Amino acid sequence: MPQQINLLGLDRSALQEYFVGLGVKEFHARQFLKWVYQRGVTDFSQMTDLGLSLRQTLSERAMLALPEKAGEQISKDGTRKWLFRLEDGNCIETVFIPEDDRGTLCVSSQVGCALNCTFCATARQGFSRNLQASEIIGQLWLAGRLLADAGYGPRPVTNVVLMGMGEPLLNYDAVVSAIRLMLDDLSFGLSRRRVTLSTAGVVPAMDRLAKDCPVSLAVSLHAVEDDIRDQLVPLNRKYPIDQLLDACRRFLNNDSRRRITFEYVMLDGINDSTDHARKLVRLLRDIPAKVNLIPFNSVEGIAYDCSPKVVIDRFREEVLAGGLMTITRRTRGADIAAACGQLAGKVRDRTSRSARYALGGNG
Numbered sequence: 319m320p321q322q323i324n325l326l327g328l329d330r331s332a333l334q335e336y337f338v339g340l341g342v343k344e345f346h347a348r349q350f351l352k353w354v355y356q357r358g359v360t361d362f363s364q365m366t367d368l369g370l371s372l373r374q375t376l377s378e379r380a381m382l383a384l385p386e387k388a389g390e391q392i393s394k395d396g397t398r399k400w401l402f403r404l405e406d407g408n409c410i411e412t413v414f415i416p417e418d419d420r421g422t423l424c425v426s427s428q429v430g431c432a433l434n435c436t437f438c439a440t441a442r443q444g445f446s447r448n449l450q451a452s453e454i455i456g457q458l459w460l461a462g463r464l465l466a467d468a469g470y471g472p473r474p475v476t477n478v479v480l481m482g483m484g485e486p487l488l489n490y491d492a493v494v495s496a497i498r499l500m501l502d503d504l505s506f507g508l509s510r511r512r513v514t515l516s517t518a519g520v521v522p523a524m525d526r527l528a529k530d531c532p533v534s535l536a537v538s539l540h541a542v543e544d545d546i547r548d549q550l551v552p553l554n555r556k557y558p559i560d561q562l563l564d565a566c567r568r569f570l571n572n573d574s575r576r577r578i579t580f581e582y583v584m585l586d587g588i589n590d591s592t593d594h595a596r597k598l599v600r601l602l603r604d605i606p607a608k609v610n611l612i613p614f615n616s617v618e619g620i621a622y623d624c625s626p627k628v629v630i631d632r633f634r635e636e637v638l639a640g641g642l643m644t645i646t647r648r649t650r651g652a653d654i655a656a657a658c659g660q661l662a663g664k665v666r667d668r669t670s671r672s673a674r675y676a677l678g679g680n681g
């Protein structure tokens with residue numbers, strides 16, 4: 319028997335092509351999307367409007383393979399972190415952050431990460447592989463099911479942030495297919511505003527994303543001088559700050575309704591002076607921006623400290639005074655290591671340290 323194809327993760331156009339290839343009408347793709355993503359049905363035999371022979375063909379030739387829950391932790395603030403096991407035994411982490419007016423799912427895009435940012439737990443795990451589109455959208459599907467089981471009402475996930483493990487723009491095709499499914503009205507139907515992709519600054523891919531699928535963009539800036547950023551985010555050696563900010567301007571393409579979120583992790587004595595704050599204001603002067611200050615979350619084996627609260631407050635005041643919208647991100651789920659930069663999963667590292675380093679730039 320030929321290998322069964324996993325239909326999870328195929329976006330609408332890929333599904334239409336698949337159904338046409340089976341010799342049936344393409345509108346079955348629309349019915350199929352609703353079954354899988356709106357009603358949560360993965361058993362072909364229950365997809366009653368597909369017709370008996372089509373259902374039989376599907377059960378012979380196709381499957382819907384999901385990640386499996388391998389662990390769950392619930393923070394005292396309600397944040398949930400799941401460990402999801404993939405078919406090859408690797409595990410990734412996905413986090414649900416409930417708030418009064420929304421529920422945000424933080425999804426992973428790679429098993430581990432190759433960027434080697436010096437303050438991030440994921441970097442310490444090394445890099446194994448890209449996630450497939452099915453494994454990215456599978457996190458949404460499974461989170462929805464698990465939250466329903468836990469007593470949440472319909473559609474608990476209102477926002478998605480690609481801020482989990484990995485660099486989404488180094489897994490471009492799979493990430494874009496998964497985002498298309500998040501946005502498709504026949505599937506999760508989220509608006510572009512409610513899907514945020516966070517990048518360390520893969521400049522050419524930012525330009526592609528602007529054309530293919532302009533969702534909300536967050537950029538991990540973390541420093542205002544190249545020598546500091548080179549240390550924190552080695553990718554900066556390849557795409558330094560001025561190139562990154564040019565890409566941000568192109569991304570917005572003069573659309574005055576949109577802004578880019580700049581993430582800035584507060585590291586004691588490294589990037590948190592008033593001078594840095596003023597320089598940040600100057601750098602972002604002509605970019606519609608908001609700044610998210612992230613108190614550094616401690617990671618075992620990483621020597622940085624979080625800036626003291628007074629320093630973070632002073633930094634924020636300074637940036638606000640410069641006219642930039644600025645918030646300090648509230649730390650969520652730190653007691654279960656679910657906060658920014660603490661996600662690790664169980665990764666089979668396939669890269670040597672030197673190979674990872676080379677990806678980050680010319681060092």
Ligand code: SAH
Pocket residue numbers: 435437438439480481482483484485486516517518536537538581583612613614615616617658659660
């Ligand atoms: N690779 C992408 C997606 C990861 S998003 C990116 O770099 O944007 C995760 C966010 O948490 C990034 O802004 C990352 O720089 C930040 N982060 C990583 N480690 C952290 C830590 N220990 N404390 C606080 N934020 C951290």
